[in-house]
Amino acid sequence: MTANGTGETTTGAADLDLGAPPSTTERPWETDPAAYWATIDAGTQALDAPILAADLDALRHNVADMRRRAGGTPIRVASKSVRSRPILDALLRVPGYAGVLAYDVAEAHWLAADGLAHDGADRPGCPDVLVGYPSADLGAIAALAADEQAASRVTLMIDDPEQLDLVDAAVPPSRRPDLRVCIDIDASFRAPVLGVIGALRSPVRTRAEASALAVTVSGRKGFRLVGAMTYDAQIAGVGDLSIRRPGAAALLRTMQRASWDELVARRLDILTDLRRIADLEFVNGGGTGSLELNASDPNISDIAAGSGLYGPHLFDGYSHFRPAPAMAFGLAVVRRPAPDTVTCHGGGWIASGAAGSDRLPVPVWPAGLELTGREGAGEVQTPVQGPRARRISLGDRVWFRHTKAGEPAEHAQQIAVLSDGAVVAQVPTYRGEGRCFL
Numbered sequence: 422m423t424a425n426g427t428g429e430t431t432t433g434a435a436d437l438d439l440g441a442p443p444s445t446t447e448r449p450w451e452t453d454p455a456a457y458w459a460t461i462d463a464g465t466q467a468l469d470a471p472i473l474a475a476d477l478d479a480l481r482h483n484v485a486d487m488r489r490r491a492g493g494t495p496i497r498v499a500s501k502s503v504r505s506r507p508i509l510d511a512l513l514r515v516p517g518y519a520g521v522l523a524y525d526v527a528e529a530h531w532l533a534a535d536g537l538a539h540d541g542a543d544r545p546g547c548p549d550v551l552v553g554y555p556s557a558d559l560g561a562i563a564a565l566a567a568d569e570q571a572a573s574r575v576t577l578m579i580d581d582p583e584q585l586d587l588v589d590a591a592v593p594p595s596r597r598p599d600l601r602v603c604i605d606i607d608a609s610f611r612a613p614v615l616g617v618i619g620a621l622r623s624p625v626r627t628r629a630e631a632s633a634l635a636v637t638v639s640g641r642k643g644f645r646l647v648g649a650m651t652y653d654a655q656i657a658g659v660g661d662l663s664i665r666r667p668g669a670a671a672l673l674r675t676m677q678r679a680s681w682d683e684l685v686a687r688r689l690d691i692l693t694d695l696r697r698i699a700d701l702e703f704v705n706g707g708g709t710g711s712l713e714l715n716a717s718d719p720n721i722s723d724i725a726a727g728s729g730l731y732g733p734h735l736f737d738g739y740s741h742f743r744p745a746p747a748m749a750f751g752l753a754v755v756r757r758p759a760p761d762t763v764t765c766h767g768g769g770w771i772a773s774g775a776a777g778s779d780r781l782p783v784p785v786w787p788a789g790l791e792l793t794g795r796e797g798a799g800e801v802q803t804p805v806q807g808p809r810a811r812r813i814s815l816g817d818r819v820w821f822r823h824t825k826a827g828e829p830a831e832h833a834q835q836i837a838v839l840s841d842g843a844v845v846a847q848v849p850t851y852r853g854e855g856r857c858f859l
Contacts, residue, residue: 437507437838437846440515442485443478444841450479450745458786458820462751464842470753470818471767473833473850477840479747480730487709487729488517490742492716495519495723497551497705500528502727504830507539507848512730513547520549522705522725525858526577527561528851533574539849551576551603551648551705553725555584559591566597576601576648580623582637585644594643602638603648603705606631606691610655610680618676620654631691635698646699650706651688652725653715655680657708660738663779670740681714692720710739728826734783735772735824748836749785750829751818752803762793763810765819768803770832772824782821787812790819831857 449457457476465474487496498512501524509532512518523529529550538544555578556562565572566588579585579602588600607626609619625631631649638646656677661670688706695701703722707715709729715721728736732744752765772780781798784790789809796804798821805819813819823829830836834853838846851858 437511437848439480439484439508439511441481443481445478448482448745450476455786455788458749460842461749461839462786462818462820464839464844465751465837468837468844470751471833472751472818472837473748473829473835474751474837474839475731475748476745477838477845479732479745480838483730483732483744483747484512484515484518486742486744487712487726488515490712490716491517491724491726492713493517494716494721496712497522497549497723497725499553499708499725499727500524500532500827501553502709502826503730504827504851505836505848506532506851506854508730508836509547510538510544520551520723521547522551522553522727523575524553525561526552526556526558526565526575528856528858529575530561530565530568530571531856533571534568535570539854546571546574548574549576550574551650551703552578553650553652555579555581555605557587559587562588562591566592566600569598572598572600576603578603578605578650579638580605580625580634582634585638585641589643594641597643599643599645601647602644603650603703604631604634604638604646604695606649606651606688608651608653608684608688608706610676610683612676618655618680620652620658622652622654626687628687628690628694632694632698635695639699646695646701648701648703648705649692649695650704651684653680653684653707653711656714657711660710660736661740663735663738681711685718685720688718689720709736709744710742713741731826733772733824733826734822735779735826746785746822748826748829749820749822750782750833751820754813754815754817754819756802756804757810757815758804759806761808761810762804762806763813763815763819764802764804767801767832768798768821769800770821770823770829771798772828774825780824782823784819784821786820 497520499522533546605623607623706721707724709726715724731748754763756764790805790807830850
């Protein structure tokens with residue numbers, strides 16, 4: 422049952438078809454955004470706020486557009502950008518989507534294991550789950566190793582031999598099946614003046630470093646090297662339109678092109694050696710912002726992406742693609758501290774990353790509202806102001822877009838999915854299924 426007091430039963434992934442074409446060729450989020458958001462607001466009036474809602478046509482548009490941009494290379498769904506098991510399941514039923522990039526070992530185990538869905542139906546586990554980050558959660562590692570079927574479906578991420586020691590400390594090789602391992606290779610760019618540009622992830626950067634680690638894995642009992650990963654955060658996660666200083670966007674594009682050329686050449690050298698050492702099943706790369714580039718590299722077997730499904734406002738800053746704003750959250754107005762200001766209940770749904778105004782949610786409906794400079798998005802109240810606030814009544818809703826994709830799911834138990842202005846599904850988030858991994 423839902424947790425919002427309506428008494429409605431949640432709808433599972435079997436009822437959610439993300440691969441179908443949108444019901445109309447029109448794109449109301451572009452042609453008439455005010456009507457688009459007003460329709461979502463009207464369609465969710467029976468549900469209590471705070472509410473997380475997604476438009477089915479916008480989701481389908483984004484699913485098709487990501488598949489187009491991937492050019493036939495399979496998309497491995499980044500679970501951190503979705504955080505709803507029914508939606509992950511629905512995505513994986515769409516041709517062109519295959520496998521999950523998880524963010525935690527316990528999460529990966531949960532997704533890979535056969536069991537019951539939230540609605541009580543049998544749910545087969547995902548057969549291919551790559552954990553995107555190393556783990557020191559010995560309990561979760563031991564639990565995975567004890568589940569032989571799930572362990573055969575999950576690949577652990579490493580970039581240091583000590584991480585193998587942690588696995589052995591959780592459960593020795595003599596008491597477990599061989600565990601699948603992927604090497605994370607640093608994909609950052611080393612600029613002559615600016616230094617390291619990209620995510621501070623793996624210490625494995627050179628051909629020699631990658632080969633040495635691969636030899637170590639292959640020589641260790643209880644492990645099997647099956648894959649390699651490179652995440653080009655400086656390309657996938659930075660939009661050229663988000664930098665508004667004169668000339669800065671062109672400079673960013675130049676850096677990204679140079680970074681890509683360097684990465685392709687270095688990755689090829691590394692993979693040449695790794696393939697002599699182990700029989701690699703996959704080479705993962707990229708993200709939502711770099712689907713096209715990774716699809717152009719024949720050495721990439723699958724591309725990680727997930728944020729493009731929901732289309733948060735972070736992705737308004739890219740010139741080469743623009744996802745539909747498929748998801749937003751609605752907050753109830755409960756105060757009027759001034760004629761041109763109303764206060765919403767809740768709203769501190771601030772995105773991770775370096776603190777700044779770009780981490781804040783953006784009010785999108787009613788149009789013409791903005792956060793206040795001093796309070797921003799508050800933990801339990803969020804004031805918004807503007808002339809339009811004078812026409813807002815207590816109990817009305819203000820809708821916001823989040824900066825990043827999956828994080829709003831940590832604040833809500835369900836996602837209401839709408840089609841033609843009516844709620845057609847209510848699917849649980851991880852939180853709605855009683856799961857919290859990070």
